[in-house]
Amino acid sequence: MILRDMTASDIDAVLLIEQQIHAHPWTRGNFSDALSSGYVCKLAELDSRVIGYAVLMPGVDEAELLDIGIAAPYQRRGYGRAVLALLLEAAARLDKQRVVLEVRASNASAIALYRAQGFVQIGLRRDYYPAQNGREDAILMGREL
Ligand SMILES: CC(C)(COP(=O)(O)OP(=O)(O)OC[C@H]1O[C@@H](n2cnc3c(N)ncnc32)[C@H](O)[C@@H]1OP(=O)(O)O)[C@@H](O)C(=O)NCCC(=O)NCCS
Secondary structure (H helix, E strand, O other), X not given: OEEEEOOHHHHHHHHHHHHHHOOOOOOHHHHHHHHHOOOXXXXXXXXXXXXXXXXXXXXXXXXXXXXXXXXXXXXXXXXXHHHHHHHHHHHHHOOOOEEEEEEEOOOHHHHHHHHHOOOEEEEEEEEEEEEOOXXXXXXXXXXXX
8 A cells, every 4th residue: 555645636536435434524625625725635545546545634733633534345454554654654754743633422443443543532522523313422532643
């Protein structure tokens, strides 16, 4: 797997995956805003095929992981862990001291991935996300670099 910078011409491929793996997917506008804002937007490719992506928003001292996704057929093979590890390295190279993120309380696989990569819960936002049946809590997680 290689990780390279995402460009505007990758958004179609990214959206195809995003819409399959998220109940509340990012839109084309979300990805193009992230690119034009200069966020760290990375694409994971395997044999020239897009299999995943991630978006990191650099702040002053910390960076926030805004989105990470691995295409369904490629999940549970270690690619999410590899993409996250490379993003943590990118954040460290930008001299950030920690990476933070928000995740739906029901997203057990993502929470397991983050815990496995050293993230701990640092907060909770009650009823933060719209959900199928009402609202859902956001768990805030962080990891020092
Ligand atoms: C979360 C996601 C990126 C994980 O990617 P992945 O490539 O499947 O994860 P990996 O194979 O690298 O797994 C790494 C670790 O995460 C945990 N994990 C990942 N998927 C899991 C699952 N379905 N159930 C339990 N633990 C899981 C495990 O600890 C796993 O290590 P192990 O396989 O040695 O047990 C992927 O499931 C995904 O794209 N989900 C939909 C999008 C999403 O929810 N993104 C996060 C919120 S923005």
